[in-house]
Amino acid sequence: MKPSEQTRSLGRSIAGIAVLLAGFLLAATLCFGSSPNASQIPSIFKPQSTPADSIFRLSLLVLTITGLIFLIVFSLLAYTVTKYRRRDGDDGREPPQVYGSNQVELAWTVIPVLIVLVLFLATARVIHSIQDAPKPPGTIEVIAIGHQFWWEFRYPALGVVTANELHVPVSDSSNPSPTFITLLSADTDHSFWVPRLAGKTDLIPNRENHTWIDPHETGLYLGQCAQYCGTQHAKMLLRVYVDSREQFDRWVQNEKKPAVVSDEVGEGRRIFETTACLNCHAVSGTVADGHFGPDLTHLMSRTTIASGAAPNTPEQLKMWIQNPDSIKPGSLMPAMKLDEKDLDALTAYLVTLR
Amino acid sequence: MSSATLARSSNESAWALPSRGRVGMFSLIAAESAVFTIFVVAHIYYIGKSLSGPTPKDLLELPIFSTVCLLSSSLTIHLAVRALRKAKVGVFGLWWFLTMALGAIFLVATGREWQHLIYEKGFTISTNLFGTTYYSLVGLHAFHVTVGLLAIALAMIFTLLGKVKPEHSERLDVFSLYWHFVDVVWVIVFTVVYVIGR
Amino acid sequence: MASDTIALGIADPDARPIGERLHDWVVTVDHKKLGILYILYSLFMLVIGGVEATIMRIQLIVPHNHFVSPQVFNRMFTMHGTTMIFFVAMPILFGFGTYLIPLMIGTRDMAFPRLNAFSFWMTAFGGLLLYFSFIGGNGLYGAGNAPDVGWFAYAPLTSRAFSPGHSTDFWTLALLVSGIGSIGTAVNFITTILCMRCPGMTLGKMPLLAWLNLVTGGLVILAVSPLTAAQIMLSIDRYLGGHFFDTQAGGAAVLWMHFFWIFGHPEVYVLIIPCFAFASEIIPVFSRKPIFGYPVMVGATVAIGFISMSVWAHHMFTVGMSSYGNAFFTATTMVIAVPTGIKIFNWIGTMWGGKIQFRAPMLFCIAFLFQFLIAGLTGIMLGASPFNWQLSNSYFVVAHFHYVIVGGILFTVFGAFYYWFPKMSGRMYNDALAKWHFWLFLIGFHLTFDFMHIPGMLGMPRRIYTYEPGRGWDIWNLIITIGVFFQIAGVLVFVGNLLWSLLKGEPAGNDPWDAWTLEWSTTSPPPDYNFAKIPVVESRRPLWDIKHPEDPDWKYE
Numbered sequence A: 001m002k003p004s005e006q007t008r009s010l011g012r013s014i015a016g017i018a019v020l021l022a023g024f025l026l027a028a029t030l031c032f033g034s035s036p037n038a039s040q041i042p043s044i045f046k047p048q049s050t051p052a053d054s055i056f057r058l059s060l061l062v063l064t065i066t067g068l069i070f071l072i073v074f075s076l077l078a079y080t081v082t083k084y085r086r087r088d089g090d091d092g093r094e095p096p097q098v099y100g101s102n103q104v105e106l107a108w109t110v111i112p113v114l115i116v117l118v119l120f121l122a123t124a125r126v127i128h129s130i131q132d133a134p135k136p137p138g139t140i141e142v143i144a145i146g147h148q149f150w151w152e153f154r155y156p157a158l159g160v161v162t163a164n165e166l167h168v169p170v171s172d173s174s175n176p177s178p179t180f181i182t183l184l185s186a187d188t189d190h191s192f193w194v195p196r197l198a199g200k201t202d203l204i205p206n207r208e209n210h211t212w213i214d215p216h217e218t219g220l221y222l223g224q225c226a227q228y229c230g231t232q233h234a235k236m237l238l239r240v241y242v243d244s245r246e247q248f249d250r251w252v253q254n255e256k257k258p259a260v261v262s263d264e265v266g267e268g269r270r271i272f273e274t275t276a277c278l279n280c281h282a283v284s285g286t287v288a289d290g291h292f293g294p295d296l297t298h299l300m301s302r303t304t305i306a307s308g309a310a311p312n313t314p315e316q317l318k319m320w321i322q323n324p325d326s327i328k329p330g331s332l333m334p335a336m337k338l339d340e341k342d343l344d345a346l347t348a349y350l351v352t353l354r
Numbered sequence B: 001m002s003s004a005t006l007a008r009s010s011n012e013s014a015w016a017l018p019s020r021g022r023v024g025m026f027s028l029i030a031a032e033s034a035v036f037t038i039f040v041v042a043h044i045y046y047i048g049k050s051l052s053g054p055t056p057k058d059l060l061e062l063p064i065f066s067t068v069c070l071l072s073s074s075l076t077i078h079l080a081v082r083a084l085r086k087a088k089v090g091v092f093g094l095w096w097f098l099t100m101a102l103g104a105i106f107l108v109a110t111g112r113e114w115q116h117l118i119y120e121k122g123f124t125i126s127t128n129l130f131g132t133t134y135y136s137l138v139g140l141h142a143f144h145v146t147v148g149l150l151a152i153a154l155a156m157i158f159t160l161l162g163k164v165k166p167e168h169s170e171r172l173d174v175f176s177l178y179w180h181f182v183d184v185v186w187v188i189v190f191t192v193v194y195v196i197g198r
Numbered sequence C: 001m002a003s004d005t006i007a008l009g010i011a012d013p014d015a016r017p018i019g020e021r022l023h024d025w026v027v028t029v030d031h032k033k034l035g036i037l038y039i040l041y042s043l044f045m046l047v048i049g050g051v052e053a054t055i056m057r058i059q060l061i062v063p064h065n066h067f068v069s070p071q072v073f074n075r076m077f078t079m080h081g082t083t084m085i086f087f088v089a090m091p092i093l094f095g096f097g098t099y100l101i102p103l104m105i106g107t108r109d110m111a112f113p114r115l116n117a118f119s120f121w122m123t124a125f126g127g128l129l130l131y132f133s134f135i136g137g138n139g140l141y142g143a144g145n146a147p148d149v150g151w152f153a154y155a156p157l158t159s160r161a162f163s164p165g166h167s168t169d170f171w172t173l174a175l176l177v178s179g180i181g182s183i184g185t186a187v188n189f190i191t192t193i194l195c196m197r198c199p200g201m202t203l204g205k206m207p208l209l210a211w212l213n214l215v216t217g218g219l220v221i222l223a224v225s226p227l228t229a230a231q232i233m234l235s236i237d238r239y240l241g242g243h244f245f246d247t248q249a250g251g252a253a254v255l256w257m258h259f260f261w262i263f264g265h266p267e268v269y270v271l272i273i274p275c276f277a278f279a280s281e282i283i284p285v286f287s288r289k290p291i292f293g294y295p296v297m298v299g300a301t302v303a304i305g306f307i308s309m310s311v312w313a314h315h316m317f318t319v320g321m322s323s324y325g326n327a328f329f330t331a332t333t334m335v336i337a338v339p340t341g342i343k344i345f346n347w348i349g350t351m352w353g354g355k356i357q358f359r360a361p362m363l364f365c366i367a368f369l370f371q372f373l374i375a376g377l378t379g380i381m382l383g384a385s386p387f388n389w390q391l392s393n394s395y396f397v398v399a400h401f402h403y404v405i406v407g408g409i410l411f412t413v414f415g416a417f418y419y420w421f422p423k424m425s426g427r428m429y430n431d432a433l434a435k436w437h438f439w440l441f442l443i444g445f446h447l448t449f450d451f452m453h454i455p456g457m458l459g460m461p462r463r464i465y466t467y468e469p470g471r472g473w474d475i476w477n478l479i480i481t482i483g484v485f486f487q488i489a490g491v492l493v494f495v496g497n498l499l500w501s502l503l504k505g506e507p508a509g510n511d512p513w514d515a516w517t518l519e520w521s522t523t524s525p526p527p528d529y530n531f532a533k534i535p536v537v538e539s540r541r542p543l544w545d546i547k548h549p550e551d552p553d554w555k556y557e
Ligand code: HEA
Pocket: A069, A073, A111, A112, A113, A115, A116, C268, C269, C271, C272, C314, C315, C316, C333, C334, C336, C337, C338, C340, C341, C342, C344, C372, C373, C375, C376, C377, C378, C379, C380, C382, C383, C384, C388, C391, C392, C393, C397, C400, C401, C404, C405, C408, C409
């Protein structure tokens, strides 16, 4: 191939790739735009809480600076590569041999140093503002404990223990009620990550970590465990319900109550308390006081089971109890192997745990 | 082949490069230092963090005698190599043997300390964090002493067979670097385990 | 001529029985044979690691897919990561180093030829141990198979309580053994480069490849040794009941993280610096100019080496360090951009004013420049610790490091392959196939790894065997997986080209690129003793001096 043909084919190929990539991008945005629940996308660019928001602002700055660097260096490279390609009818002589230049070297050392300085200062400010934030009076305190593969949430001041679905009140700027979360682990490392509310922080055994959120809008925020913790790391999902103040108070009132147990489901309760269930699960107000699995006192107040792996319906509950592996292979709850009758009774009992 | 004419003039005579043995040994020592650093850091990090006893205070006594032995073996190995360089093979053998003996005394002392701890105090590597870090750090060092001793013993055998000549002094000199290193590490281990740790 | 014996055994004219020739390869201490062994071994492992990656990508092509079970998926990414880092990237770079360093500094072999063979076989044995876990990992409890703890194997997941069976034992032993091999190689590199240079080759006149491998050697010594130490500790925990990383006995999970990343971060520069070295040899030759700013290039590399020892905790921004810790590691991480940028600018400076020939090696290097630029900038984003709290452990990180590792390392390695293939085999590769390889792999690479950034920013964590629909991740994962098939096609073309050219390629001649460093002054492939007479040099480009006696380099250096 002659040099000119070479560059021309080079140019053509680059153009081809660009078109291909653009096509994919277009297709993707189309599919993406028509996605039914766009509000459920846990995008880091749609912050709804101060820490996530400060990070978002910082990210805009970082993206702008790196974007500019990219544009400049990319253009420089592209220009060099096209301008100094070997041309047609090249005389075969070597180009002038240049060994270096101190001025130029100095320039491309000093300018990046300055950029780095700017980036560092901006970053340090945000680190400080998030990590060293003071706790205002109205703060809600939550302890989150990571388990393989589910979340335990305790509200020590409110006397509430629940699992997998975190409820917090909305925090408006006039009357802030942020939630401070202490992060612990019962077994391996996990990480608490709800992108629209805050960056992630790990839950590490033998160590106490902290994070905080102050959601500005009510609604459901999705996230999931972000540190590999074993077989079912993928289905250690997280749901944060941001309630209005009244909703939240009502929720707390309900969660505080012991389980209401009616006699109609006495058979199911008997099965629950005579099978191994009570070794791992607690139902307050009854003899069941296990802590290896999630607290089931108000099981039905949750919309999902098994940390978001399945909707909380009687059918799914049955499936879960019969064989947890059918929903979450590798979860630490054993298959209970009950016969059909017992299973029905047990489920009937569970669905009364509101 | 044209490779002969790559230069205007030959200045081969002035061409001197560092000795391979030394550079190789220094690289190895750098690597070993990094290994020991990690073990030392782990030991220091876990000082006082054991959830249950016994503590270093309950168990450890300063191994002064064996320390003196090990450290003086650095001197004897130096004297041995110097003697060999001056072609005094007999003197060399004497110093070399002394080095070996001092190293062996150190190892025996460590062995007896361990025996005491394991069989009389029932203190093992899995007792608590202190057990884990203590046995690993001291054991790692003792392992290096053992390797060094084996090499010294080998050279001793050759000496007895009359195979060691003054021209081998360079190699033994390189080896003595390793031995000095093991000694320096002991000073650190001693300080960390027996002084700070207690 | 004796030179033929290293022509991969295939161009070998003497008709010795195949068994004898194989035996030669097994017992060899010749740096060229060992270099080629390293390279072939790594290519084989690349295909295995690539198959593992493909399995993962097929599983993730749609949400709630059932191609493999979660257990298998977890083993796949652990094996993929471990294989690719320790048994593909490291050995392939060591292989090129082993082959090239003695030739480029004008000597006949490495400083310690037997240590060289020992190192290679340790590495090879390490890989064998790792893969033996598929058979032997079940252990007493019948649990486990291949390791499934992730390539950085965070404690306490590796403790007996969470990893019963022997799979994790194989993982830790494999890394221990291959680590010893790597340290041996590093000692050898350093000693060879410092003690074996041909007359006239002062430190300031070494080819950049030698300089950069010297720095790499230093980094390996300082970085791989801590990993070895940590693996010893883990073995003590698992075999002797120690408690280093046993959180139930008061051990600290974070300690393992520190030890791992004190290795892990310098490791990534161990991988990229030799690739910088390839670029620094290839770009000047195909631009027909000497490297721009040689002393600055050396200085920048040394600076990268030093700084890289102090940035490890940028992999740990989410473990709850103090704000000062986070700020410190943000600063050191970003400072690395300065010397790295200097290198990029100097390569551009080298091409500037040149006459660039778009041969296959150069194409790969130019692609490397573009891709490394992007990868470095995403690294800076990750280095801004608050931004990292969002991006860490997401697919954005996966995208970042594949961009450096595939877009940087694999591309330059392919470039290096085409560049030195004529030297190693004596034959020219097929140019058309090389171009096909380049374009297929380029397209595949961009389809896969460009789009991988997006799900990361939309909240998709890494190491998940499946994901929920409706989170906006589906389409991106589909595209990512499609790209992999282009990559596979590219690699297949590459392997095909390799085999074809070995058998049918045109004879290459001693110096097909009209290049300037010493390896091109001897025959292709070089004879056992490399140089009939040890060369004497006077500048960084000895062959330039010969070819241009009217205007030799030593006048300007
Ligand atoms: C060869 C491999 C390689 C290389 C070279 C790099 C280079 C860099 N990496 Fe990367 N990295 C990895 C491989 C590599 N990385 C891997 C494997 C992981 C993940 C491991 C795992 O978790 O499994 C990782 C993860 C990783 C993280 C942790 C992410 C996380 O898990 O949370 C971070 C965070 O800071 C980071 C940053 C950087 C930076 C700042 C650079 C810098 O060196 C980049 C410097 C380059 C440039 C910046 C571009 C050129 C410069 C200019 C044009 C000058 C002007 C620019 C400025 C002034 C900004 N990397």
